[in-house]
Every structure is written in C-alpha cells, then in structure tokens.
Amino acid sequence: MSPVLSAKSLSKHFDGVVAAEAVTIAVAAGERVGLIGSNGAGKTTFVNLITGYLKPDAGAIELDGRDVTALGPREIERLGVARSFQIPQLCAEMNVLDNILVAAACGGEALSFWQPAHTAQTRERALALLERFALGAHAERRVAELPGGIRKLLDIAMSLTRRPRLLLLDEPTSGVSVEEKFPMMETVMAAIAGETHSEGTAVLFVEHDMEIVTRYASRVVAFYSGRVLADGAPATVLADADVRRHVTGGQI
Amino acid sequence: MKRTVWFGVSLVVIFLIAGLLLPKWLLFLCTMAAANGVVSLGIVLLMRGGVVSFGQGLVFAAGGYAAALLSNKLGVTDALLLTAAGGAAAVLMTAPFAVLLARYRGIFFAMLTLALSMVLYGVLVKMDALGGSDGFTMSRPTLLGMKIADAWSGYVLYSIAVVATGLLSIGARIYFDSSRGLVSLAIRENELRVEYLGASVTRVMAANFLLAAFLGGAGGALAIMALGHIEPNFSYWTTSGEFVFVAILAGHTGVLGAFAASFVLELVRSFSSSYFPNTWQMALGIFLLIVIRFFPRGLGSLIKK
Amino acid sequence: MGAYAAASFVAWFAAAGFAPWMSIIALFMASVAVAALLAPLVERGLLRVFYGRDEVLLVLVTYALFLILEDATKLIWGANPYFVSAPYALFGNVQVGEQAYVGYDFALVVVAAVCGIGVWWGLNRTRIGKVVLAVIHSAEVASSMGVNVSRVYTFAFMFGIFLAALGGALTAPMISVQPGVSVSVVIVSFAVVIIGGLGSIEGAAIGALIVGLARALAVHTWPPAELFSIYLAMAIVLVFRPEGLFLRVKARRI
Numbered sequence: 001m002s003p004v005l006s007a008k009s010l011s012k013h014f015d016g017v018v019a020a021e022a023v024t025i026a027v028a029a030g031e032r033v034g035l036i037g038s039n040g041a042g043k044t045t046f047v048n049l050i051t052g053y054l055k056p057d058a059g060a061i062e063l064d065g066r067d068v069t070a071l072g073p074r075e076i077e078r079l080g081v082a083r084s085f086q087i088p089q090l091c092a093e094m095n096v097l098d099n100i101l102v103a104a105a106c107g108g109e110a111l112s113f114w115q116p117a118h119t120a121q122t123r124e125r126a127l128a129l130l131e132r133f134a135l136g137a138h139a140e141r142r143v144a145e146l147p148g149g150i151r152k153l154l155d156i157a158m159s160l161t162r163r164p165r166l167l168l169l170d171e172p173t174s175g176v177s178v179e180e181k182f183p184m185m186e187t188v189m190a191a192i193a194g195e196t197h198s199e200g201t202a203v204l205f206v207e208h209d210m211e212i213v214t215r216y217a218s219r220v221v222a223f224y225s226g227r228v229l230a231d232g233a234p235a236t237v238l239a240d241a242d243v244r245r246h247v248t249g250g251q252i
Numbered sequence: 253m254k255r256t257v258w259f260g261v262s263l264v265v266i267f268l269i270a271g272l273l274l275p276k277w278l279l280f281l282c283t284m285a286a287a288n289g290v291v292s293l294g295i296v297l298l299m300r301g302g303v304v305s306f307g308q309g310l311v312f313a314a315g316g317y318a319a320a321l322l323s324n325k326l327g328v329t330d331a332l333l334l335t336a337a338g339g340a341a342a343v344l345m346t347a348p349f350a351v352l353l354a355r356y357r358g359i360f361f362a363m364l365t366l367a368l369s370m371v372l373y374g375v376l377v378k379m380d381a382l383g384g385s386d387g388f389t390m391s392r393p394t395l396l397g398m399k400i401a402d403a404w405s406g407y408v409l410y411s412i413a414v415v416a417t418g419l420l421s422i423g424a425r426i427y428f429d430s431s432r433g434l435v436s437l438a439i440r441e442n443e444l445r446v447e448y449l450g451a452s453v454t455r456v457m458a459a460n461f462l463l464a465a466f467l468g469g470a471g472g473a474l475a476i477m478a479l480g481h482i483e484p485n486f487s488y489w490t491t492s493g494e495f496v497f498v499a500i501l502a503g504h505t506g507v508l509g510a511f512a513a514s515f516v517l518e519l520v521r522s523f524s525s526s527y528f529p530n531t532w533q534m535a536l537g538i539f540l541l542i543v544i545r546f547f548p549r550g551l552g553s554l555i556k557k
Numbered sequence: 558m559g560a561y562a563a564a565s566f567v568a569w570f571a572a573a574g575f576a577p578w579m580s581i582i583a584l585f586m587a588s589v590a591v592a593a594l595l596a597p598l599v600e601r602g603l604l605r606v607f608y609g610r611d612e613v614l615l616v617l618v619t620y621a622l623f624l625i626l627e628d629a630t631k632l633i634w635g636a637n638p639y640f641v642s643a644p645y646a647l648f649g650n651v652q653v654g655e656q657a658y659v660g661y662d663f664a665l666v667v668v669a670a671v672c673g674i675g676v677w678w679g680l681n682r683t684r685i686g687k688v689v690l691a692v693i694h695s696a697e698v699a700s701s702m703g704v705n706v707s708r709v710y711t712f713a714f715m716f717g718i719f720l721a722a723l724g725g726a727l728t729a730p731m732i733s734v735q736p737g738v739s740v741s742v743v744i745v746s747f748a749v750v751i752i753g754g755l756g757s758i759e760g761a762a763i764g765a766l767i768v769g770l771a772r773a774l775a776v777h778t779w780p781p782a783e784l785f786s787i788y789l790a791m792a793i794v795l796v797f798r799p800e801g802l803f804l805r806v807k808a809r810r811i
Contacts, residue, residue, distance in 0.1 A: 051448070077450040089448070091441035102438040105431035106449035111456065114426050116253060117434035158449065304616070352792075355799055359616050363747045367788055370744055374784040489740055493620065500617060530631060537624030544617055545606060 030200030034217030289514030294464030302440030307365030313487035315469025342469025387483030559725025592719035754801025
C-alpha cells in the first residue's frame, strides 16, 4: 500500500539558517508518529512545509501518491490533511460551538448563501464532536474567556471536523501543566479514534515530553538542525546515541 | 429562515400602513433613510468580514446613474425593475475589481475603495453627456405598468422603498445567518485558520464585496427615484463617509440597525441645514468619535440587549 | 492646516513689514506652529484612547478627525481662497536651455530630498530613531527595556504632523488655498505610500516620483486622464507587488 504522506528530500533555508535539509519521511495510514527535537530543530517547519504554509526550496511532497508540493494550505486541506497549531488559532470573539460550526462549514462543499449555519443537524454533530473532547459544557462560552488548555483542545477539535486522512498536531500539550498533559493526550487520542477516517487517520504530533512520546507514538522521528537524526520505533530512537546527545540530553 | 421572512414581511406591512399617517416631509425623509440605509447595510455586510469600504459612493452612483439612464434613454420606468437594474449595474461595474480588492484589509481596503469612488467622481464631473457636475433629472418612475398620480407620489415612492428595502433586508438576514455568513465572521477574526480549514478567504471576501455593491446600487436607484435628480456628488467621498458613519452607528450585529441609524442621520441632516449649516461635517465627526469610543459595537448592540 | 497656517503667517509677516525673504521662514514657522499646537492635542486627547484597537477603527477615528478639522479650517479661515504668492517669486526664474523654470520649484525639490534623507538618517542612524523603530516593532518589549513608549508616540506623531504641515505650507505658494485641497492630498499621498510599500522611506520617494511622472505624462498627452494616471500607476504596481515595491519581511505567524 502506498503511504499517505511521502516527503522526499525536503530542504528549506531562511537567510542561511537551515530549517530543513534533505528531510525524507513516509507515513502510512493509521500510524502515530511523534516528532521530537530541540527548539529550532525544524519540527514546525516540517509541519508548515507539509501543509503548504511554506514552500520547500527543494524536494517534493506527495499525498496518496499525488504531488502536492506546489499547493497552498487550502488545497492541501481539501485533500484530507488537517493541522492544529502550537498557539491555538481560533475565533476568539465567537463561542465554542460557532468555532466548530465554522470548521464544519469551511470543510463542506460550497459555502451556502442561504442554508442556515445553525440547524438542528449541524448543532447536533458539532455538540457530539465537542463531547468527545469533553468540551460540551463550554459550548456556549466565548473563546476569549476560556483557559489555555480548553482552547488547545478546541483547536484540535476544529481540525478533526472533516475526519482527515492525515492529522498534524503542533505541540498539542505545550502550555499545559504537567499533571494535565496525560489526561489531555488521552482525550485527544480517544477523540481521534472516534472521528477517524475510514482508512485510518495517520497522526503526526510534535512533542517535547518523552514520556508522552513513548506512550502515544508508534514511531518516532528525531530532528536536529533541520535533518532527520533517527526514525523508527520509539524505544530504538530514544536509545540512539546521537538522539541522546542532541535531543533528549540524556534524560530517561 | 421562515421566521426571518415572516418577521420581515410583517414589518414591511406595518411600515406601509404607518406611511399613510405620516406627513409629507417625514415620508420623504423615511424614503431617503431607507434608500441610504440599504447602502449602509452593504457596508455592514462588509464589516462582518472585517473590512470597511470608504467608497460605497461608487456603487451608489453606479446604481443611480444606471437607473436614471435606463429611464431617460431606454424608457424603462418600472420602479422595482429599476431598483434591481441599479443593483445589477453596480455589481457589473465593480466585478473587475472584486478579486483584486478581496486581498486587502484595513486601511488598504478603505483607501482603495475610496480611490475608486473618487475616480468615478472625476469621470462623472468631466462627462458632459451625463450633465457634468450639474448632473441631470429623471422623470418619475411607474409602478407595475401604472403611472403614479401626483397626489400619491410621495406615498408610492415611500412604499416602493419600503418594499424593496424590506426584501433586501430579509435577504441580508438570511445571508448573515447562513454558513457563508458565519464564515465571514470567522474571517474577521482569524483568516489564517479559515484558509487552513479549507475555505477560500479571497472568494468569500470578493462575494461579500459584490453583494455589498448590489445593495449599494439598489440604494442608489431608490434614492434617485425619490430625488428625481442625480449628480456626481453621489460618488463623492463625503457621501461615502456618511454611509460609513451610518454603518458604524448601526454596528455589525443586525440588519435593522442600519435603517435606524440612517433615519437618525437624515433627521439630524434636515435640522442641521437650518441650525448649523457650516459645521455639519464637524458634528458628524464628533458624533462618530463618541460612537466609536463608547459604543464600539454600534448602537445596534444596544437595541438587541 | 499647514497651508492655511502658512497663508496666515506670510500675511502677518508682510503686515509686520518684514523683508520678503522672511516669508520662507514664515512657512517653516507655520508648520512648526501646527505641529506644536495640533499634535499634542490630537495624540494625547484622542489617539491615545484608541491605541491597541483594531486598525479599521483607527482609520475611522482619523476619518472623523478629518471631518472635524475640515470644518474647523472653514470656521477659522472662511471658505474663500487664499493666495500666498510672496515666497513663490523669491527664487526668481532659472533658465535651462530654452525653458524657464520657477526657482521655487527647484528649491522645493531640494527641501523634499533633504527631508527624506534626514528622516531616513534619523530613523536608521541615530539613537532616537532606533528607539522609535523598536517601539514600532514591539511597544511592550521596548517599554520593558526602559523606553518611555508614550513619549515616543507623542514625539513620532508630532514629527509626522510637522512633515505634513510643512508639505502643506510649502505647497501653499503654488496653489490657491481653499477648502477641499486636503482630500486630493490624502488620496495622492496614499497612492505614493502604497506604490512604495508601507513603512519604507525609499519606497515613498520612488512612489512619489512614479506618481509625479505618471501625472506629468497624462497632463502632456491627454489631460482628462490626469486623475486616472495616478490610480493606473497604483493598480499596475499592486497587481505585480500587492504589498508595494519595497515590502518588509513579515514575521512568521505560526
């Protein structure tokens, strides 16, 4: 079976700074890939390249065997790639439910000029999704009033409305307190399992906490100054000498 | 949606009955408030997407001149037809710029639209065929094939304005409540996310611009029918500024606010010409500052609560 | 305001019996007076309240201010046009080949160049300029480094007003000063800034040249298109460079 995502020797430089250098990664349906690396190692750049926010200087990106290197974020989203953001990207003045309805509307076919955004059906679906993320109680709250952890969850919930083939989570647990990290990942992973694409959603997540990576990733890719340092099963990668020196700093 | 339609239709009926009781000067004032209110409703529609046009005088003039020319040169005199034609003409005229303008926000959008309207003003002033800076007059329209009697002209023109703005307002409300309307509000807040969710921000903004143009053109046609005379001032920046003023006063939450605010402006205008003719703009400016400072969501937000 | 103030100052100087060359000083004093009087009033009294709010809102605030000042000038100076011809004749005529040019026009070009280079130098090469740039970039960080942000705002605004008033004052001798001159200036200067790119001094200079040449070309070949030519130039630039000729690098948002 061809991989869902295939990144072939991607390179990206910013004024001499290497953000990505010959990055080659293939991801199959249903995989849970943890991306690790210190700050500036090129994890977010990789996510931004895959989702079309940045254009690579060299290399190619394929989704289900189709070349998407030249496409922008919108077209790539339309092909079943969704992402969440390190800093939640929400509509702060709207309530939680409306944020989900926006996500559902944007992902749908053509935007209707007259079909109401709020119908019994759309609300029911949106509330069901919110329930999976344990956000049902906040449905009518204005986003700007909510604490960071809740916003983080809402950000991820929005990216799941279309049951993507490939989901990229950029630091889903950053800014969340240590004791909340595990419950949060538990909620997110369970929700993804509940809203999964028929062929299995592949998940890539950027993460700094190695315990979370070990628990939730089926595979780990370690980045160091724009390059892939190691790629494989979590235990193997985390035991790698280079990874211990440059990424995990000898912890675990 | 059904509720919106019923509510709108009953309001139109109420205004039609109330019109029978109004004195002539107030009838005319309400007609102009309705016509100008539709133009401002277009700005409200744009504001929901996060941009403000300082050049709606452009579409106002486009609609007005189109209606007047159709009536004078081609003999199309039906009032409702002219209103629709005014809207259509404004859409046609602005269509080439829609996609270009849809990429801009904030001060860029405001100034580019202002520039466009001033170009039209400059052209109209120099076009002798269209009466130059004096403009030209247009004869009274007909309604559904009937001539309008002198004694009833004020009321009939009022009724036309009420019905036309009623229909457009119902349409606007339905649009505001639609999924596209909701996405417009989302663009105002976070267009990056909207693009990442798979919707084309540029396309939504371009469509909003054209919808606003239609409302502006229809408003222009209604205004010229009531006034009977058109001149390049329709496209002047002060005209556009008054539309913005009304839209800000109304806020972006509702549809009715635009008409309430438009009515207030017409009322103040009719008094100001006799009491403070030289400081009209200053009064507008000060009032605008007060509204922005103390009612950032417009007076419309007060009505709702 | 600058143009009107210039008209008044030149008239006062003439009435006080100063020599004609002093009228140049009158022009400068007029712009300083406008900046000193108007800037603190507007910045402290009005704009301060709206800092940090939506950009569109600031546009509306300045628009409201524009309406108010437009009427204020009418109240102060009346609706009749003023003519400030004294300084215009000062520099005599300059003969270049067959053509005679008015010396004042040349002087104006020199003053504009000096202003442009001065502002560039001031912003990029002096301490105060760097502080201003830092505040533009992030008021919060600058403030935590000990910069008096509010004073920088007032200073920058006052200087901006001074330049605008100077522009008005120096233009006054070439035109008849009357209500309505401001709108055309707003639109033309906006076109200049857009062509050049927001926040770029080199851009503004080149934008001004392009607008000027486009206008001159239109006036010579087909006068009715003068107004058009500005927007045509602007539209052509925008189609190819949506952010203007000299765009700044934007920070990454995600």
